[in-house]
Amino acid sequence: MADTRAPLGELEEKLLLALVGAGGESHMADIYERLEKAGRTSPMGSIFITLERLGEKGFLESRIEGPRVERGGRSRKLYRVNAEGQMALKESERTRRMLFPNMVWGLTS
Amino acid sequence: MNRHVERGSGHECTADIRFLQSLSSPELDDFDRRLAFVRWKDATSRDDAVGKPAFMAQTGGERPARTPARAAAFILCLALPRTEQDALLESLEALFERRVEQFGRNWATFWYWSETVKAIGPLVSRKLSRWGLFAVIGKAVQTYFTTR
Numbered sequence: 001m002a003d004t005r006a007p008l009g010e011l012e013e014k015l016l017l018a019l020v021g022a023g024g025e026s027h028m029a030d031i032y033e034r035l036e037k038a039g040r041t042s043p044m045g046s047i048f049i050t051l052e053r054l055g056e057k058g059f060l061e062s063r064i065e066g067p068r069v070e071r072g073g074r075s076r077k078l079y080r081v082n083a084e085g086q087m088a089l090k091e092s093e094r095t096r097r098m099l100f101p102n103m104v105w106g107l108t109s
Numbered sequence: 110m111n112r113h114v115e116r117g118s119g120h121e122c123t124a125d126i127r128f129l130q131s132l133s134s135p136e137l138d139d140f141d142r143r144l145a146f147v148r149w150k151d152a153t154s155r156d157d158a159v160g161k162p163a164f165m166a167q168t169g170g171e172r173p174a175r176t177p178a179r180a181a182a183f184i185l186c187l188a189l190p191r192t193e194q195d196a197l198l199e200s201l202e203a204l205f206e207r208r209v210e211q212f213g214r215n216w217a218t219f220w221y222w223s224e225t226v227k228a229i230g231p232l233v234s235r236k237l238s239r240w241g242l243f244a245v246i247g248k249a250v251q252t253y254f255t256t257r
Binding site: 027028029032033044045048052064074077 | 193196197201203204207227230231235
């Protein structure tokens with residue numbers, strides 16, 4: 001069972017949000033492009049390692065597709081946020097709200 | 110068996126490594142061995158009339174526009190465990206292809222190399238940290254038995 005109260009790193013949180021935003025299974029190229037569109041790009045190596053670490057923490061599920069014709073028979077790895085990952089995101093948001101409850105008001109006034 | 114491996118896709122170095130690994134690895138089943146053989150054969154096949162690898166003969170000696178740098182892919186192969194090579198390289202190549210379409214081959218190649226260089230540090234340090242953990246455990250076991 002993953003410890004959903006364990007604090008998420010910045011890139012970990014971004015990746016979980018990108019995966020939740022994708023609304024299902026995504027592979028790394030899609031995640032990279034989502035981050036890029038949001039102006040928060042990170043190197044692919046870092047994304048890969050962070051995704052693996054999130055998997056080890058129990059926040060992600062992954063599966064490997066069969067060999068693909070397009071790129072020399074390579075297999076894609078698809079990632080999906082599980083219930084623990086979503087709980088960790090909620091916990092992260094709750095912590096942020098506790099630290100700065102008037103954040104929205106402060107920014108708009 | 111997947112016989113539709115893309116010819117001239119620039120995976121010659123990884124194909125060689127995988128083929129050699131597949132010969133000795135007891136984990137692989139027959140399907141994996143056959144797949145590795147097909148990849149290796151496709152990647153290293155030569156056009157007899159021209160005496161060059163098939164993909165070079167087809168394109169007049171030029172590497173196809175959508176093939177990432179072989180050396181960069183080879184370096185990444187060295188830094189990654191075999192089970193994780195496909196996941197990262199496939200995604201990098203997918204992005205490389207999109208960048209070739211958007212910005213051209215030169216910029217895409219530069220991007221691929223820059224991603225490779227940025228990935229080397231974290232990948233190697235991750236590998237070393239895993240080995241380091243084993244070394245600490247080994248040292249602890251050794252100390253336990255030598256001080257008994």
